[in-house]
Amino acid sequence: MNVLDVESVHARFGAHEVLRGVSLQVARGEWSCLLGPNGVGKSTLLHCIVGRLDPASGEIRISGIRISGESACAAKRRLGYACSPEQLPGLLTGRQCLEVYAIAKDLERIDEDVLALAEELRFAPFMDAFVDTYSLGTRQKLCVLLGLLGNPDLIVLDEAFNGLDPRSSLTLKRHLRERLSADRCGVLLATHSLDIVEHHADAAALLLDGVVAKRWTVDELERLKLLGEHALERAIAEVPNLD
Amino acid sequence: MSWPSIPRTIPRWLHGHPLALSTAVAWVNRIRRLLRRPSVSSFIAITVLVALLFALVALANWASSVMQQALKYSAIVVAASGLYAASLMSRHRRTIETARARTWLVATPLASRGSMQTLMFTVLPLIWRTTAAVTLAVLLTLDSSVSIEQSLQLSALIAVGAAVGGPCGWWLSRRPAMHDKPASRYTPRTRSEPSIAPSTDALAHWPIAQAFAWGRPENARLLLGAAVLTIPGGTGILGALFILGTWTVGYYLVALLIAIPHVGRSALQWLRSTPITFWAFAWPLVRRAFLHQVIGTLAAMGVARALSAALSTSMYLGVIWLALVMLIWAISLADAYRERSFAMKAAISTFAALLAEARVHGLGVAISVFVAILHLHLGASHERA
Numbered sequence: 001m002n003v004l005d006v007e008s009v010h011a012r013f014g015a016h017e018v019l020r021g022v023s024l025q026v027a028r029g030e031w032s033c034l035l036g037p038n039g040v041g042k043s044t045l046l047h048c049i050v051g052r053l054d055p056a057s058g059e060i061r062i063s064g065i066r067i068s069g070e071s072a073c074a075a076k077r078r079l080g081y082a083c084s085p086e087q088l089p090g091l092l093t094g095r096q097c098l099e100v101y102a103i104a105k106d107l108e109r110i111d112e113d114v115l116a117l118a119e120e121l122r123f124a125p126f127m128d129a130f131v132d133t134y135s136l137g138t139r140q141k142l143c144v145l146l147g148l149l150g151n152p153d154l155i156v157l158d159e160a161f162n163g164l165d166p167r168s169s170l171t172l173k174r175h176l177r178e179r180l181s182a183d184r185c186g187v188l189l190a191t192h193s194l195d196i197v198e199h200h201a202d203a204a205a206l207l208l209d210g211v212v213a214k215r216w217t218v219d220e221l222e223r224l225k226l227l228g229e230h231a232l233e234r235a236i237a238e239v240p241n242l243d
Numbered sequence: 244m245s246w247p248s249i250p251r252t253i254p255r256w257l258h259g260h261p262l263a264l265s266t267a268v269a270w271v272n273r274i275r276r277l278l279r280r281p282s283v284s285s286f287i288a289i290t291v292l293v294a295l296l297f298a299l300v301a302l303a304n305w306a307s308s309v310m311q312q313a314l315k316y317s318a319i320v321v322a323a324s325g326l327y328a329a330s331l332m333s334r335h336r337r338t339i340e341t342a343r344a345r346t347w348l349v350a351t352p353l354a355s356r357g358s359m360q361t362l363m364f365t366v367l368p369l370i371w372r373t374t375a376a377v378t379l380a381v382l383l384t385l386d387s388s389v390s391i392e393q394s395l396q397l398s399a400l401i402a403v404g405a406a407v408g409g410p411c412g413w414w415l416s417r418r419p420a421m422h423d424k425p426a427s428r429y430t431p432r433t434r435s436e437p438s439i440a441p442s443t444d445a446l447a448h449w450p451i452a453q454a455f456a457w458g459r460p461e462n463a464r465l466l467l468g469a470a471v472l473t474i475p476g477g478t479g480i481l482g483a484l485f486i487l488g489t490w491t492v493g494y495y496l497v498a499l500l501i502a503i504p505h506v507g508r509s510a511l512q513w514l515r516s517t518p519i520t521f522w523a524f525a526w527p528l529v530r531r532a533f534l535h536q537v538i539g540t541l542a543a544m545g546v547a548r549a550l551s552a553a554l555s556t557s558m559y560l561g562v563i564w565l566a567l568v569m570l571i572w573a574i575s576l577a578d579a580y581r582e583r584s585f586a587m588k589a590a591i592s593t594f595a596a597l598l599a600e601a602r603v604h605g606l607g608v609a610i611s612v613f614v615a616i617l618h619l620h621l622g623a624s625h626e627r628a
Contacts, residue, residue: 050350073352081350088347091269097347099246100268104261104351128248130272146347156350 001064003028003078003154003186004049009058011044018044019055020210026154026186026203031176033197034190035236036207042190045207046158049188050081063153077105080152080185082160085139090132094123094142097131098149105150113175114148120171121145136163144172155179157189161196173200194232198225206239214239261348299382310380310397316476317400323471324376324404328369329412330464335368336416366409373405443527450506450532454498466494489546496539499532500568504575504585511579521622525576536568563600566611567593573615577622 004026011019018041026032036042047053049060051067060067065075088097102110118124123141126134131142140163147155155176161169177200179185189196197204201221206214216224216235224231249264250271257264277284313320343349377398381391457463470490474483507528514524540561547557571589578585592614600607 052344052349076350076352079350083347083349087345089265089269091272092265093248093272095248096268096272099249100261100265101348101351103246103249103258103264104348106352147350 001028002026002061003063004188005059005061005064006045006049007059009045009048009055009060011041011048011053011055018210019048021058022207022210022212024205024212026188028153028186029180029183030202031180031187031189031200033201033204034188034207035192035194035197035204040207041210042207043158046081046156046188046190050079050156051076077150078153080147080149080155082143082147082155082157084158085136085143085163088131088139088142091130093128093130094134095127097142097146101146101149107150111149111151114145117148117171117175118145120175121168137165137168140164141168148175151184153185155185155187157187159191160189161191161193176200194236197221198232206236208239261351262342262346265348310393313397313400314393317396319472319474319476320397320400321404321407323468324401325408325411326404326471327464327468328373328405328408329415330460330467331372332369332409332412333416334464336413369405369409373402376401443523446510446524446527447531449510450499450502450528451535453502453506454495457498457502458494463494466490485546485549489543492539492542492546496536496543496564499535499539500571503529503532503572504579504589507576507579521577521580521619521625524580525619525622528576529572533568533572536565540564559604562608566608566615567596569615570596570611573618573622577618577625580622581625 002025004024006022006024009019009022010017022041022045024032024034024045034042034045044053048055049062049067051072054068062075063078065071065078067075067079092100098110098114118127118141121141121144123138123145126138131139134142140160144157144160147157147160161172164172173196176187180187180202189201191197198221202218204216204221205212208214214236216232221232224235246258249258249268252271253264253267257267277287380394380397380401460467470487473490474486478486507525510524510528543564544557544561547560548554570592574589574592575585578588592611596607596611596614598607599610
């Protein structure tokens with residue numbers, strides 16, 4: 001069963017149509033990457049998926065539940081989203097952020113594996129410091145921890161590895177892979193890092209001019225690896241612009 | 244379930260409203276941070292208390308006469324209160340919607356939270372401000388010249404205005420759907436193919452754009468309220484527009500005066516790594532703003548003439564204003580360029596110039612021009628590493 005179904009989603013700001021009928025699926029246990037140049041609508045698509053923006057038309061379902069309308073609440077219980085580091089409230093401590101987030105998600109307690117990940121990411125010493133004293137990497141760690149709270153079916157990450165040191169980055173990738181192996185969730189990551197796509201993704205989609213211009217399955221990604229270094233980079237460059 | 248790091252001072256029922264809970268925790272943390280520095284918090288508390296007491300004692304007579312006047316023109320009080328409430332609720336709605344759209348809690352099931360609590364948070368600013376106004380009106384009864392009946396009458400007028408204006412402002416500020424509006428209503432449309440070439444036009448426009456940004460309706464609503472209150476009873480529509488226009492020009496000139504130091508500092512932070520000279524930086528920044536100051540001052544002089552002021556007096560006031568503009572801009576830009584703080588120096592120089600002008604006509608202007616030229620020279624001769 002898919003944890004994310006995006007069907008023919010259109011979104012526009014005034015006359016500018018950012019998304020022109022995007023369709024995308026993420027299966028349970030699948031790590032899917034969303035690629036694309038700056039300004040093609042990756043973040044807009046993610047904002048539609050997490051319910052921040054209402055698309056002009058089309059439908060988005062998380063584990064089969066529509067993210068808009070009356071079912072939004074039920075859909076968001078199955079969603080984990082790592083917000084941008086600049087959105088975090090500066091005057092709360094990391095621990096308070098986790099607690100308020102847990103309350104907002106109707107959780108009884110903070111998940112043990114999230115606390116264990118905080119230790120592994122070496123975030124624990126910052127737990128009682130104010131967010132406005134954090135570095136970018138520390139904020140990013142907190143955003144990811146918030147996104148993982150509540151054992152969500154779908155984890156949405158927007159450039160979540162930016163600012164993370166290599167060790168933390170590897171720890172997080174391993175953690176996500178563990179969750180995926182246990183079929184606990186699906187992951188959608190918007191990224192410019194082709195390294196992550198080549199080594200960790202099960203599927204990838206390239207967004208160009210507001211539509212998905214190209215998809216790669218896990219087999220196609222494997223085949224690209226056999227073609228040598230920079231094969232994915234060349235494959236992306238060969239996709240024609242749609243304008 | 245227990246959440247040990249959420250302060251116990253925050254009521255439990257707020258846990259059902261995470262956005263408000265987050266704001267409340269931030270406020271408690273802010274106060275705790277302040278209390279960690281007892282000298283600062285004591286100083287602030289004592290200053291606020293003394294200022295309040297002083298205001299109550301010193302302004303009691305003036306306030307009671309204002310109250311008598313206000314009761315004579317009850318319709319204006321209701322209208323002013325209504326306008327204020329409308330602008331407050333309009334702004335508040337926009338703030339709430341923006342906060343909801345941008346919140347870090349966007350992906351949580353916020354929508355299930357109680358609508359009654361949401362409603363309470365929505366009207367809270369209007370309630371506490373109306374309550375503050377009513378309390379002030381009641382406090383004025385401590386002065387023997389104001390009766391409790393008058394105080395209650397004024398309170399009722401304010402409350403009626405707020406009750407009518409608040410919902411109207413809320414309703415009027417409803418937003419169109421995302422796909423019906425551009426990214427920002429303050430972003431002008433591009434009229435033609437823009438050319439890209441080295442130009443200082445953007446620097447010249449920056450302070451003006453800043454002054455306009457400060458003058459947005461949601462920022463200038465208090466001034467609008469004050470301006471409406473200065474329209475005497477019985478004034479015709481043209482007269483009222485004339486008064487409001489004068490306020491607008493005055494506001495713009497003051498905003499532009501403050502905009503140059505503000506923008507100058509930001510521009511230097513941006514351009515500090517370039518080998519820009521003082522004149523190449525300062526002249527583009529002030530040239531259009533100074534032209535606006537001259538035109539605005541001439542307009543103000545025209546208004547003063549229309550209000551039967553002598554030509555010499557209006558010219559004299561205009562010259563003083565322009566001299567002060569030169570003084571403040573020269574000090575702020577030169578000292579910002581020399582990487583020095585300028586606020587205190589600009590304030591003291593302005594005060595000294597006004598004092599000198601009060602003693603000897605023309606002396607303050609001469610001092611202003613001299614100090615301005617001196618700072619321009621200091622800025623120009625400053626060697627950059």
